[in-house]
Amino acid sequence: MSVQQSGRRERKKAATRQKIADTALRLFLERGYDAVGIRDVAAEADVAVTTLFSHFASKEALVFEQDEDFERRLTQAVTDRAPQEPLVPALRREILALVRHCTADSAAPIWHMIDASPALRKYDDSIRLRHADALAQAIAADPALGRSETAARTIARFVIDAYSLAREAPDPEAALDEIFPMIDAAWEAAGAPRHT
Amino acid sequence: MSVQQSGRRERKKAATRQKIADTALRLFLERGYDAVGIRDVAAEADVAVTTLFSHFASKEALVFEQDEDFERRLTQAVTDRAPQEPLVPALRREILALVRHCTADSAAPIWHMIDASPALRKYDDSIRLRHADALAQAIAADPALGRSETAARTIARFVIDAYSLAREAPDPEAALDEIFPMIDAAWEAAGAPRHT
DNA sequence: TTATTTAAAGCTATCCGTTAGTGTTACGGT
């Protein structure tokens, strides 16, 4: 039961996963998401359909492969911020970085594809909501903030809203400039139940 | 082209639709959403599967039959409010009524079923987002409010968040008491670009 | 080394939601 980190097995598994993801994204961008079937992806990646689904939970998940650290980055923006740095600006910085990342030219075709597919949009929405839950937990867990759990959940949602609103806005950074003062005001209005 | 409201045809169509919805909801509550297939519902309602799908766009839509006026009620809360009544309290009243409606004992089993099914939760989330778009339009269309389109979209999202957060909270009304002051602060912070 | 265990991948067959194609019935307008 030695803890071999880089056995051949795990490398091969990771390679298979990567090959599937790469193939899928390539085919999706070439022919369109709806025009490519799971069987096409599996055949082109030279794996069985069951293997594909042992690596990815659904067809949509193939597209959001890279997006995995979104949740981690947001929660770390809360937990790893400088001592006594206020919450909202820290979150704003991270959201700005994330929005820039997904509106960059390199990511544009992918997000264009997502926006064009109802199934992908729906999937994106639902993972964002799960991210909001994680963010809410991180906020609620910080005793220095001293807000109720409801306030934490609420602000977490608002921050996720900021991300998706900015992503869809014609000028994402200007949208954030407008939304975050609103979030800040909401956060202040939530008050600190006990701060003596 | 007379506007016959109660032709036999339309009555029969409505009856068929109602029978399908009733049958579906009954079977779902009896045996569980996942344990009942579309073919089961169609057989029990004595219609063809294709007929079922000509009345409802998806299996999930069968569950949200009643919930159709959600969007209309919210947008009307904006457009039909008393002259010069501020926006946020009007929205708060309506959200409170909607939350009470869906947390009432009669609706409890349905919402329990929804919360238990990932597919239904996802569907619910996505229709709420579409409702937010409609609400944003209603807000942006009111010249008396004088907020930017981004601010309108943002507040609309926040209001929808309030609904779903309250619905899931242990004490929904207390949650609204906490969330709406935050929304109000956000709305005030958005300011009125031109009000002279 | 050889043997054993176990994780990864494969194959087959199928379920289930959903849709296309094609009729058939019966209501409504003329």
Place this chain on the structure above:
DNA sequence: ACCGTAACACTAACGGATAGCTTTAAATAA
């Protein structure tokens, strides 16, 4: 009475996803 068409039915299939079982090959024990 006639015709157009809306509602519904039937068959067949498509595409995503899964269950059950076998095969391959890496890790570990002997």
